[in-house]
Amino acid sequence: MSPVRKGVVDPAQPVCRAGVQVEIADWETAAALVMPVRMTVFVHEQGVPEEIERDDFDALSRHAIARDGRGAVVATGRLLPDGHIGRMAVLAPMRGKGAGGAVLQALVAEAVRRGLSGVALNAQVHALDFYRRHGFVEHGEVFMEAGIAHRAMRRAL
Numbered sequence: 001m002s003p004v005r006k007g008v009v010d011p012a013q014p015v016c017r018a019g020v021q022v023e024i025a026d027w028e029t030a031a032a033l034v035m036p037v038r039m040t041v042f043v044h045e046q047g048v049p050e051e052i053e054r055d056d057f058d059a060l061s062r063h064a065i066a067r068d069g070r071g072a073v074v075a076t077g078r079l080l081p082d083g084h085i086g087r088m089a090v091l092a093p094m095r096g097k098g099a100g101g102a103v104l105q106a107l108v109a110e111a112v113r114r115g116l117s118g119v120a121l122n123a124q125v126h127a128l129d130f131y132r133r134h135g136f137v138e139h140g141e142v143f144m145e146a147g148i149a150h151r152a153m154r155r156a157l
């Protein structure tokens with residue numbers, strides 16, 4: 001019997017929703033696969049400085065690698081050891097089809113698997129509804145990070 005709670009995707013299985021397949025990997029495996037997505041979305045599209053996009057937490061994190069039906073990597077996100085989720089990015093043509101939701105579910109499931117009691121993230125304010133749909137609740141004031149308005153959110157597991 002799986003210890004994973006009802007409604008949470010089993011982390012032992014790759015998540016396959018909306019035509020994307022999500023696996024969880026360490027940075028050594030994920031780096032070359034997910035960095036092009038992060039560069040496209042954060043650096044080129046959102047104007048985040050490349051030196052901010054890269055940090056030392058990647059090597060400590062678990063990473064979601066989401067592939068479309070042809071095997072191309074189209075979305076990613078990461079889970080830090082303390083339960084913080086970040087670097088959620090879906091290539092623009094793939095948005096609104098469930099890829100981001102599949103990545104988020106896979107990261108939450110990984111947090112459950114690791115025995116964490118909750119997950120947290122700093123949401124760009126335009127994406128608050130996206131995270132609310134996945135059980136995250138905002139707290140605190142809006143703040144600026146990399147020139148983008150954010151709000152802290154958390155979800156108990």
Ligand SMILES: CC(C)(COP(=O)(O)OP(=O)(O)OC[C@H]1O[C@@H](n2cnc3c(N)ncnc32)[C@H](O)[C@@H]1OP(=O)(O)O)[C@@H](O)C(=O)NCCC(=O)NCCS
Pocket residue numbers: 041087088089090091094095096097098099100101102122123124126127128129130133
């Ligand atoms: C935010 C993001 C990760 C969502 O991924 P996605 O694959 O588009 O999301 P999904 O398709 O799983 O879910 C989309 C749903 O969330 C809702 N939503 C709310 N705000 C949204 C937003 N800013 N972007 C996308 N969807 C949003 C949509 O209404 C949609 O619901 P619908 O299907 O009923 O229309 C993606 O749009 C993205 O990479 N954006 C650019 C980078 C970014 O802002 N990252 C977030 C950093 S906090």
